Amino acid sequence: MVNGQRIAHGGFIFTLADSAFAFACNSHNERAVAAHGNISFIKPGKLGDRLVATAREISRSGRSGIYDINVAVDGETVAELRGHSRTVGGAWVPVAENDSR
Helix, strand or coil: CECCCCEECHHHHHHHHHHHHHHHHCCCCCCEEEEEEEEEECCCCECCCCEEEEEEEEEEECCEEEEEEEEEECCEEEEEEEEEEEECCCCCCCCCCCCCC
């Protein structure tokens, strides 16, 4: 998944970060979608690197959330994504009627 420069393709790095963002913003059992995402590429990934994305919730209020996603190789940052989410209604897993949530 490298480009013509023989470095990790930015589109694939963004896809990995976006997937981690999706898992994080949907982890509260409320259906959420991306409203905005901005990625900064810090250093290139190389052929054979194992990219790992880690998401962290920064803020969640009302229908909006902000998440920071770090993409790294062996603990060294390759890219950072800041994602803004918006809930769209509904739950991923139905909540039982007698559940106090």
